[in-house]
Amino acid sequence: MGRPARFDSGVLVAAATALAARAGPGAVTMAAVAREAGAPSGSVYHRFPGRPALLAAVRLDALADFQEGVHEALAAEDPLEAAVGAARHVLSWSRGSPDRARVLLYSDADFEAPRWPAAERVRRDRGNARLGAALAGAAERLRAPGEGAGPALERVRTAVADLPLALVRRYLADGGTVPARAEEAAADAAYRLLAPRP
Amino acid sequence: MGRPARFDSGVLVAAATALAARAGPGAVTMAAVAREAGAPSGSVYHRFPGRPALLAAVRLDALADFQEGVHEALAAEDPLEAAVGAARHVLSWSRGSPDRARVLLYSDADFEAPRWPAAERVRRDRGNARLGAALAGAAERLRAPGEGAGPALERVRTAVADLPLALVRRYLADGGTVPARAEEAAADAAYRLLAPRP
DNA sequence: ATCGTATTGGAGGGTTCTCTCTAAAACCCA
DNA sequence: TGGGTTTTAGAGAGAACCCTCCAATACGAT
Numbered sequence A, B: 001m002g003r004p005a006r007f008d009s010g011v012l013v014a015a016a017t018a019l020a021a022r023a024g025p026g027a028v029t030m031a032a033v034a035r036e037a038g039a040p041s042g043s044v045y046h047r048f049p050g051r052p053a054l055l056a057a058v059r060l061d062a063l064a065d066f067q068e069g070v071h072e073a074l075a076a077e078d079p080l081e082a083a084v085g086a087a088r089h090v091l092s093w094s095r096g097s098p099d100r101a102r103v104l105l106y107s108d109a110d111f112e113a114p115r116w117p118a119a120e121r122v123r124r125d126r127g128n129a130r131l132g133a134a135l136a137g138a139a140e141r142l143r144a145p146g147e148g149a150g151p152a153l154e155r156v157r158t159a160v161a162d163l164p165l166a167l168v169r170r171y172l173a174d175g176g177t178v179p180a181r182a183e184e185a186a187a188d189a190a191y192r193l194l195a196p197r198p
Numbered sequence C: 001a002t003c004g005t006a007t008t009g010g011a012g013g014g015t016t017c018t019c020t021c022t023a024a025a026a027c028c029c030a
Numbered sequence D: 001t002g003g004g005t006t007t008t009a010g011a012g013a014g015a016a017c018c019c020t021c022c023a024a025t026a027c028g029a030t
Helices: A009-023 A030-037 A041-047 A051-074 A079-096 A098-105 A118-142 A149-175 A181-194 B009-023 B030-037 B041-047 B051-074 B079-096 B098-104 B118-142 B149-175 B181-194
Strands: none
Touching: A009 A030, A009 A041, A009 A051, A009 A098, A030 A041, A030 A051, A051 A079, A051 A098, A051 A118, A079 A098, A079 A118, A079 A149, A079 A181, A098 A149, A118 A149, A149 A181, A149 B149, A149 B181, A181 B149, A181 B181, B009 B030, B009 B041, B009 B051, B009 B098, B030 B041, B030 B051, B051 B079, B051 B098, B051 B118, B051 B149, B079 B098, B079 B118, B079 B149, B079 B181, B098 B149, B118 B149, B149 B181
16 A cells, blocks of 8 residues: 555644644745645645645635534524524634634635635535525524514624624634633623524 | 835835735735835835835724724714714725725734834734723723623623624625625624613 | 935845655555 | 555755845935
8 A cells, every 4th residue: 555654634734724823824835834744845745736725625624623513503403592502612613623713714715715626616615505504594493573584694694603703813813712701702692693682 | 305206105005905905915025015006126115124014004004094983983972872883883994995994804913913113013002002992981881780891891892893893704705895784784783782681 | 507315116136935856765465 | 575556755946025235317405
């Protein structure tokens, strides 16, 4: 089966993720990743055809790991509980995986998504579509009487994704960490945004 | 008074802001800014001692312009109205200045704040301190009975800054624009987060 | 008209990065 | 033991970038 690998994809993606978290996507150069992992540049190019492919791997690995937990939370029976649980998950996941969370806080464009290999872009679109469907399902179940489907989805997106991520952004700024109490703050805010008007 | 300037700081900062908005802070290189403005690199170095100083100017110009409006909104008499108005302002300002808003959505670190000239860092700290004080004032006036000052400030920060900016982020992603109705959505969400519990 | 000054305009050195290419190394299997 | 295969290891070409430096330029002031 050939020479055993000292630097597999996982090691390189981890090094790249650490770099991105520490100094932004711009710091994720092929040379810097090789240095960070202690590998020769040849090994990096052996695993990834180029910089865009490596950036895609960093971004999509973080995204997939994140979305998995969101789907689990959204599967709860009670719709309000599902949404609030998802909001809470965003914080707890970020607390446990700060480097990946920092990757998540950037945009696809910052990771040069237009240059990704086509297969990676497809992988991203599939994940996004699946999450969008799950959120739309939650929104449908949470719709206020007389509220349109669009506004309801916007409200759920805000409560479940945007707001919790905004909290994460605040806590992770300047090398900080996400405190445990932030989970309750996110759950509380999500509840306020989604509970029926008094 | 010497030869008249064809490329003053404003022109260069505007070019750099456009670049940052289009392709991220990493795209703001001295060479790229010169190209974008149609200026020789010597002119750029004549106005800014180096790349960090130019990045600081881009970031701090956007920040100062943004904060000015927030202060105006926060000056309203009724505390709830002040906070909701500030949240609304975040959206309307972003709608009118999408490039500057895109700059705002990054972090200081993305603009390499640690390398800024000391004077620029001081300018940033002063602005942040002033805004922090204004938010603390609003939080004090909005404090629920029995609520601590810390949690109240967090709640106001979330409603007035983090959440509205999260909405802006969503709308400006992928080259989009901020719709007018987003202002109401931000105001509504801020109200829900800050109004006394039913 | 001439001087002083602020600014333009761009050449060039040193550095870093991306990517290619070749040779050697380390393992499995027959 | 001797292929066959995978991976390491790093040299090197070409491009981009940061920054320095200096001559040329265009204006106001005298």
